[in-house]
Amino acid sequence: MVVVKRLFILLGVGLLGWGCRDALERALIYVPTRAMIGTPADLALAYRDVWFRTEDHVRLHGWFVPGRVPLTLLWCHGNAGNVSHRLDNIKEIHHRLGIGVFIFDYRGYGGSDGRPTEAGLYLDARAAREALIRKLGIPGDRIVYFGRSLGAAVALDLALAHPPPALILETPFLSVRAMANRTLPGSGYLFKSSFDSLAKVGHLGSPLLILHGDADEVVPHEHGRRLFEAAPGPKAFYTIRGARHNDTYLVGGDDYWRAWKEFLGKLPDA
Helix, strand or coil: CHHHHHHHHHHHHHCCHHHHHHHHHHHHHHHCCCCCCCCCHHHCCCCCCEEECCCCCEEEEEECCCCCCCCEEEEEECCCCCCHHHHHHHHHHHHHHHCEEEEEECCCCCCCCCCCCHHHHHHHHHHHHHHHHCCCCCCHHEEEEEEEEEEHHHHHHHHHHCCCCEEEEEEECCCCHHHHHHCCCCHHCCCCCCCHHHHHHHHCCEEEEEECCCCCCCHHHHHHHHHHHHCCCCEEEEEEEECCCHHHHHHHHHHHHHHHHHHHHHCCCC
């Protein structure tokens, strides 16, 4: 999550005043990119562009890559770039696990309209799930939620609203305020956005897998462990040895993918 590296901007908050807080939060938390650097076709993956609208009428864009098995991963990505910056990861998930992938851009990212907010991202995830069911005909009980970093908070919120058969969180953080306080003690109160996963995870009713690198330089491994401990279960935790924040699936090797397979293999009709 890029927010940690940019918190020095908070030193100017006192001069900017509370009237600029929303703009400042957006600059710190969200790092969207509009330009696309490729499509799944570049990696020989069949795919479909999917356009859909949220409850508040924002038009969003996503990619659906069909799989070989009757499970689809609804992917809530991290706070930077857009769906095209996850192409290699999409390929690995598709090839290694055989499941379908539906990854979408939040408002303000890639081809999606609007600008990001915490409430908006939650609406975006709900609309993505609805698009999978209504537009693509994927049954709700065949949709597994996956969130990375900021997307872990979004996927967890979606899981409380619409419980999935399983939830997978990778490199999740406790809350925005906890991340801010880690870098600049006492600065967390400046944030109106919370993305407070620690306050929510105890209400989860779905099986949970958390994966976290023990060399994560952005979100401490401890954040993932604390969320795991607060979750009710059934649950599993996998430490990715030597992995940093953005190289989990590259560093993890076969053991990393085995953790995915073992978790998904416990689902009915998986």
